[in-house]
Amino acid sequence: MSKVLLWIAVVMGAIYIVRVNYFGSKTYEPFMNGCLVSGASESRCSCLTDYVHERFDDLEVGRILRSDRSDTAFTERVDRIIAAGTLACKSVDQ
Numbered sequence: 382m383s384k385v386l387l388w389i390a391v392v393m394g395a396i397y398i399v400r401v402n403y404f405g406s407k408t409y410e411p412f413m414n415g416c417l418v419s420g421a422s423e424s425r426c427s428c429l430t431d432y433v434h435e436r437f438d439d440l441e442v443g444r445i446l447r448s449d450r451s452d453t454a455f456t457e458r459v460d461r462i463i464a465a466g467t468l469a470c471k472s473v474d475q
Contacts, residue, residue, distance in 0.1 A: 408442035428470035436462050
């Protein structure tokens with residue numbers, strides 16, 4: 382019985398993670414649109430948007446979109462991840 386409950390908990394946890402990260406994002410399109418406005422290609426923006434959403438949750442991406450720089454540790458983390466994502470997605474257009 383305990384194995385069944387554990388299995389159900391694991392499956393429900395996986396469903397929750399997938400739903401929150403891929404189907405419930407309210408920041409995916411605004412981040413993508415902001416990237417496109419910067420002049421980058423659609424494929425590069427798609428890559429960077431995926432990269433950022435894999436590393437930040439929706440609330441954190443919302444803070445990025447609002448340019449919330451109240452926490453220096455968060456700001457430094459954002460700068461590092463955006464820089465790394467930009468480098469990782471550089472080869473998408475080539």
